[in-house]
Amino acid sequence: xxxxxxxxxxxxxVLFGFALATTLTLFALRDTVTFFYSPSAIKGVxxxxxxxxxxxRLGGLVVYGTIEKHGKITTFVVTDNIEDVxxxxxxxxxxxxREGQGIVATGTLDKExxxxxxxxxxKHDENYMPPEVARMLEESKDSNASESSRxxxxxxxx
Numbered sequence: 001x002x003x004x005x006x007x008x009x010x011x012x013x014v015l016f017g018f019a020l021a022t023t024l025t026l027f028a029l030r031d032t033v034t035f036f037y038s039p040s041a042i043k044g045v046x047x048x049x050x051x052x053x054x055x056x057r058l059g060g061l062v063v064y065g066t067i068e069k070h071g072k073i074t075t076f077v078v079t080d081n082i083e084d085v086x087x088x089x090x091x092x093x094x095x096x097x098r099e100g101q102g103i104v105a106t107g108t109l110d111k112e113x114x115x116x117x118x119x120x121x122x123k124h125d126e127n128y129m130p131p132e133v134a135r136m137l138e139e140s141k142d143s144n145a146s147e148s149s150r151x152x153x154x155x156x157x158x
Contacts, residue, residue, distance in 0.1 A: 038136040039083040059104045059133040089117040096122045102133040
């Protein structure tokens with residue numbers, strides 16, 4: 001075996017080991033990864049495929065007038081100003097949980113389309129909003145602004 005062949009075999013062996021290590025790492029982490037979705041990603045025209053009973057995070061603002069408490073079960077609606085998702089949470093809600101507030105909930109989507117939250121996170125002071133929620137709200141404001149600028153009411157050619 002020549003030196004050139006030895007080098008080629010060594011490179012192939014290193015690449016195979018790297019691919020095997022990467023595959024094993026990703027396979028081990030697949031059950032622990034929790035994805036973040038906005039209500040628009042779950043419903044709407046550009047909906048992302050969400051597997052029912054698979055945990056993920058839902059973020060948005062709590063809609064005014066939608067919080068209902070029935071014992072330990074709290075139901076409310078979360079919005080990103082484009083789409084709304086009904087949420088059901090069993091447990092004690094955080095002290096700072098209220099209408100109009102940004103939240104991130106971890107849970108699953110049931111077959112009826114209701115998000116069943118197992119964990120509920122609320123902002124901790126007046127200036128904090130989860131980065132994912134802030135980015136999502138900025139994107140929805142930008143899309144709403146571009147849609148309103150294209151509407152016939154705002155056109156200068158009447």
